[in-house]
Amino acid sequence: MRPLTHPRRVILGLTAVATVAAGLTLVPGSATAAEIPVGSGSYSDTRPDGTVGPLDSDGNPVLPQVTDNVADQPVPTNDWWSSLVFKRYADIPHSQPMYGHPLSYQAVANGLEVGYQTQAAVDGAAYNFPHVADLTLGLAGLNSPDTKADGWSDWTVTPYWEDDAHTFRATIGHGSPFVYAEGTGGDAEITTGAAPEVFADEGSTLGVTVNGRDYALFAPGGSAWTVSGDTISSDLGGNGYYSVAVLPDQSALDLYAQYAYSFVTGSTVDWSYDESAGQVSATYTLQTEAREGEETGTIQALYPHQWQHTTDELTDYEYVSPRGTMRVRDGASFTTTQSVVGVLPTLPESGGPDQAQLASFVNEVAADATVGFGDTYWSGKQFGRLAQVVGIADQIGETAARDTILDAMKAGFEEWFTAGGAAQFAYDSDWRTLTGYPASYGSDQELNDHHFHYSYFVYGAAVIAQYDPEWAAESAWGGMVEELIADAANPARDDDRYPFLRGFDVYAGHSWASGHQGFAAGNNQESSSESVNLSAGLILWGSATGDTELRDLGVYLLTTESEAIRQYWFDGNEENFPADYQHNTLGMVWSNGGAHATWWTGNPEEIHGINILPVTGGSLHLAQDQDAIVRNLEELVEENGGPPVEWKEILWEFQALADPAAARAAYDGDGGGSYEPEAGESWAHVYHWIYTLDAVGAPDTSVTADSPTAAAFSNGSSTTYTAHNYGDSEQTVTFSDGATLTVPPNSSATQTG
Structure with a gap:
């Protein structure tokens, strides 16, 4: 990503005189709001009149709840622990349940509740592993009025408690069986949710079973634990720290004891796209500090999407989680490697679609090519709808229609990207976020869904950049596109304006939609496909603008999330959902489980379809598991009592993507092209998609390429290779099966062999 230009780092709340001196413009309707220039565009430093920002459930404005240690840092909302900083409910000043896996947590007045749920509660459409407090970690006498975040890293966080006599902090994280506690003002005090059964007492190390779960408590060397009823305490030898671990079983006590004093202080993911090999690797590393002794290793539990893609050595120990079996690694880091499925701006040219019919559909879109200004989501959907037709129009020589659509998209973007109009963006310096107004679905009050909404903007802008690089230049309108990227998916950890990867949870492998995580079930994500739409847009935008950092970020995000979707939304291996759960697909993934449901309807079509739309050249990854597609649609027909009616x-x-001939038969036999499609779709795109795949075959994701914008398709008798070259010189793309394809500059090419 190109560095953000420093003139945008203005001091918010400028006086009128200072604003003029800085070369900024006052936004109409406000005496203090400044228009912050970004290339040819701008955003406001103040929300439009009559609009709101983050609120609690009573309608009161809220600010990030953090300590002075991190008050100057952008807050990573939309995370697994965000209820620590975004207090959605005024009467819950500590946190909602937070699910790190294998442990769950909840901050309360006297410390941190810790649980490990091993039994799923299955209730029809939903299943969950609810938080139940086995232990509450704290200090004797601690009674804090609230809990704040005292620090965070890529997948760990440190909650902080303080009252008149005590301070207490505890570092927790995804995949960590340990909690690392520090405090002042009192002895360590751990209360148990049921009578503890001691299975090991070795002075500073105590093994207890609570509610059938095994825990190890580690005090500093030379100190000891005392058990009295449901209270376990230690003076910690005056050292003020201890750790607690949930054990996979009692035999693991000695292994875990080795790392009891190696306190985790941070976590970092580093990704690398090997273009020539068609693979992306990611290394997940915990930073540690030895509180006594010299040991700096640690224990991590890997999710299925991680352990199935690592060659690093794993132990035989396992944990139960809502995502399936977690496997244990004895080590502070591990690396995953996955094959990259390409993203195409347009499916390949073929003899499938009837050219006259396709041209008619394309010109219908061009004849009504406008972008209305309802809100960021529905305007975004319009950008997305038009963007999918541009390449089709170009492919069949309908250049007038292509240019009409591009002009309509540019006009829409330029309206949104200019402060002071009916549609605009405004920066919130308290929450370090850029929100579009009109807002929707809580994108303003709850900071929900920015990655969904902005995905359509980024993808649409990438299509424009393919045809008009000057428009997409940072000095023109591309600067505003990159502001949206920075808000939703900032790759920089040291940026003082936006947090690192706001919505994407690097350890969970997917994004979260709720800004505040204010639910007993934790956070959630419904439309994983709209999250992938942002990643695909990053690949295309980065490719079109020559920004390989953003391109490679998109490759990492899409490759990682596509496997999480296969595993956790579609249960591709049929191993991760509870055995007695009766559905094979989820509409929503929650931190503690999942639901065969959507936020707005129980219709089977929407439940199955919400993790598919928008269908684009970024959807080819779904073909990695064609059996899962078949199972998914079979269940839909069974639930619906017949073929789909909506969507x-x-x-x-x-x-x-799995059976093109059946899809074409359904299109031909059930009214394809004759009714109003879903708001983000057009018949030009649907017809081209289905008839092209019927001709060339479904994507063959076993064949990779040395380009992120290339793909192969197989119809059983031949393989079709296609790629787009965004460069100014000829490119030869090499596929993993040995095929090569020469692609002219700034063009697509296709060959069948």
Whole structure:
């Protein structure tokens, strides 16, 4: 990502005189709001009149709840622990349940509740592993009025408690069986949710079983634990720290004891895209500090999407989680490696679609090519709808229609990217976020869904950049595109304006939608496909603008999340959902489980379709598990009592990724092209998608390429290779099966062999 230009780092709340002196413009309707220039565009430093920012459930404005240690840092909302900083409910000043896996947590007045749930509660459409407090970690007498975040890293966080006599902090994280506690003002005090059964007492190390779960408590060397009823205490030898670990079983006590004093202080993911090999690798590393002794190693529990893609040595120990079996690694780091499925701006040219019919559909879109200004989500959907037709128009020589659509998209973007109009963006310096107004679905009050909404903007802008690089230049309108990218998916950890990867949880492998995580079930994500839409947009935007950092970020995000979707939304291996859960797909993943549901309807079509739309050249990853597609659609038909009635075209496009002939038969036999499609779709795109795949075959994701914008398709008798070259010189793309494809500059090419 190109560095953000420093003129945008203005001091918010400038006086009118200072604003003029800085070369900024006052936004109409406000005496103090400044228009912050970004290339040809701008955003405001103040929300439009009559609009709101983050609120609690009573409608009161809220600010990030953090300590002075991190008051100057952008807050990572939309995380697994965000209820620590975003107090959605005024009467819950500590936190909602937070699910790190294998442990769950909840901050309360006297410390940190810790639980490890091993039994799923299955209730029809949903299953969950609810938080139940086995232990509450704290200090004797601690009674804090609230809990704040005292620090965080890529997947760890440190909650902080303080009252008149005590301070207490505890570092917790994804995949960590340990909690690392520090405090002042009192002895360590741990209360148990049931009578503890002691299975090991070795002075500073105590093993207890609570509610059938085994825990190890580690005090500093030379100190000891005392058990009295449901209270366990230690004076810690005056050292003020201890750790607690949930054990996979009692035999692991000695192994875990080795790392009891190696306190985790941070976590970092580093990704690398090996373009020539068609693979992306990610290394997940915990930083540690030895509180006594010299040991700096630690224990980590890997999710299925991680341990199935690592060659690093794992132990035989396992944990139960809502995502399936977690496997234990004895080590502070591990690396995953996955093959990259390409993203295409447009499916390949083929003899499948009837050219006259396709041209008619394309010109219908061009004839009504406008972008209304309802809100960021629905305007975004319009950008997305038009963007999918541009490449099709170009492919069949309908250049007038292509340019009409591009002009409509540019006009829409330029309206949104200019402060002071009916549609605009405003920066919130308290929450370090850029929000579009009109807002929707809580994107303003709850900081929800920025990655969903902005995905359509980024993807649409990438299509424009393919045809008009000057428009997409940072000095023109591209600067505002990159502001949206920075808000939703900032790759920089040292940026003082936006947090690192706001919505994407690098350890969980997918994004979260709720800004505040204010639910007993933790955080959630419904439309994983709209999250992937942002990643695909990053790949195309980075490719079109020559920004390989953003391109490679998109490759990492899409490759990682596509496997999480396969595993946790579609249960691709049929191993991760509870054995007695009766559905094979989820509409929503929650921190503590999942639901065969959506936020707004129980219709089977929407439940199955919400993790498919928008269908784009970034959807090819879904073809990695064609059996899961078949199972998904079979369940839909069974639930629906027949073929889909709503969102038929989206579900046909999904079907075409596994069985193109069946999708074409459904299109031909069930009214394809004759009714109003879903708001983000057009018949030009649906027809082209289904008929092209019927001709060339479903994506063959076993064949990779040395380009992120290349793909192969197989119809059983031949393989079709296609790629887009964003460069100014000829490119030869090499596929993993040995095929090569020469692609002219700034063009797509296709060959069948």
